Amino acid sequence: METQAPSMENPKISAYYQTRLAHFGVVSTEWLAQAQSATNPLPSSSTDSDTDKDTNFSVIDEFNRWRNHPDLAEAVAAIRALAAVISSSKASTMMQLEIELKNASDTLKAWDTTSISLTAASDLFMRYVTRTSALEFEDFNSAKSRLIERADKFGEISYK
Known part of the structure; x- marks a missing residue:
């Protein structure tokens, strides 16, 4: 062969x-x-730059950094990359943060359309991390901290 x-x-x-x-x-x-x-050609949209308008952060670069760990599954690398999006976000409202996170998730899914685990991990991350009613009653910084905690917990659960 x-x-x-x-x-x-x-x-x-x-x-x-x-x-x-x-x-x-x-x-x-x-x-x-x-x-x-x-592999289909990637769509030529501006979603790649949506997540890093004000910073040099790239969800794809972060994903590739995590993906290079041989003991880490691709899905866990996606979860850790999306958690980094929350940590590095410059958003000042929950809506801005959710939009930024959705754009990052869409960017990852568009980057490799053949990966079922990447798509599933991105979708599950969005559901698990952002779907909590407790965020509605907190100030933004507390809510962002809670999202980061939930993202880290989800990453740890997924790694096991």
């Missing part, structure tokens, strides 16, 4: 196969062909 070692920067190879390449050093030609045929 012939193996290839394509560049990690190849946008036609899904994150799953890039991770496999990084961790094991080889990707079979069958896997590579499947990855290339399954």
